[in-house]
Amino acid sequence: EIGAAKILQQNNPGLYVSVTTAGTADGTGWFGKQMLLEAKSQGFTPNNFSIMPFDGGFSGAASQTSALTNFNTILQSTFGWDQATAYAHEGFSGMNGRSDTGEYFSQADFQTVLDYATSHHMDRFTFWSLNRDRQCTPADNGGRTSGTCSSVTQNSWDFAKYSVKFAGVTPPTGTPTPTPTPTPTPTSCKTAWNASAVYTAGDEVSYGKHNWKAKWWTQNETPGAAEWGPWQDEGAC
CATH class of the missing domain: 3.20.20.80 (Glycosidases)
Structure with a gap:
């Protein structure tokens, strides 16, 4: 050590x-x-x-x-x-x-x-x-x-x-007032995912109230179904 x-x-x-x-x-x-x-x-x-x-x-x-x-x-x-x-x-x-x-x-x-x-x-x-x-x-x-x-x-x-x-700093005398967490602006949903459609890298869809971006060519692979699948989760919408 x-x-x-x-x-x-x-x-x-x-x-x-x-x-x-x-x-x-x-x-x-x-x-x-x-x-x-x-x-x-x-x-x-x-x-x-x-x-x-x-x-x-x-x-x-x-x-x-x-x-x-x-x-x-x-x-x-x-x-x-x-x-x-x-x-x-x-x-x-x-x-x-x-x-x-x-x-x-x-x-x-x-x-x-x-x-x-x-x-x-x-x-x-x-x-x-x-x-x-x-x-x-x-x-x-x-x-x-x-x-x-x-x-x-x-x-x-x-x-x-x-x-x-x-550390040479004067500590606060009271409990600090917490900074309020700002309410996030809702993101609009992309066009809904379609199992029969063909998607290529960069295409965006919505599924399960989340937006998803295709990482490569895909068809009939449900967004989020596989951890290492073709879809990148872009967050709630």
Whole structure:
């Protein structure tokens, strides 16, 4: 994977490359450290290495910022970077609300880690995941972790706003008004398809309230009857 990422980086100047690995109280575990050593041996430097400080005995923001501090030390020792350079190549990927192992990370925890990330000029701040950034019913989801809501009391998109702030943008204070979908102008139907007629490439007909265009010579082949048939669906009419 490191080799593949290096190739992508080399072949696509300006491509943003972030490598995410597990987080532990020490920063990252044996597998994460082996990954860093592999990156060093290949001379690969992405925009950042990020850790996920959750599902590992974490409890709130203090344990997460401690892990980020320890991970910074690992980056320094592995690549020979000074502290500021290591932070400039470090990222955070959290989990909003209740984690898989029952840890809880509130909006206040996200704010604390955001303050840490911005004050140390880290390169990335994100979370797992946007589709969980809404309140469950009931709010605590019966003490369970959900893949579609956070299991904590919140307004929709509360946690996403911290990523928006990290990007240097002021998040909206309310829910945006959705742009109405314009009503499509109905398309008139072509002459009805006739089973006995001969059609050649480009001829247009209507069948089943859709317009169809012939891709080649055809006769008595019902439009839409075969996926790879002679008729191209041009949409409803």
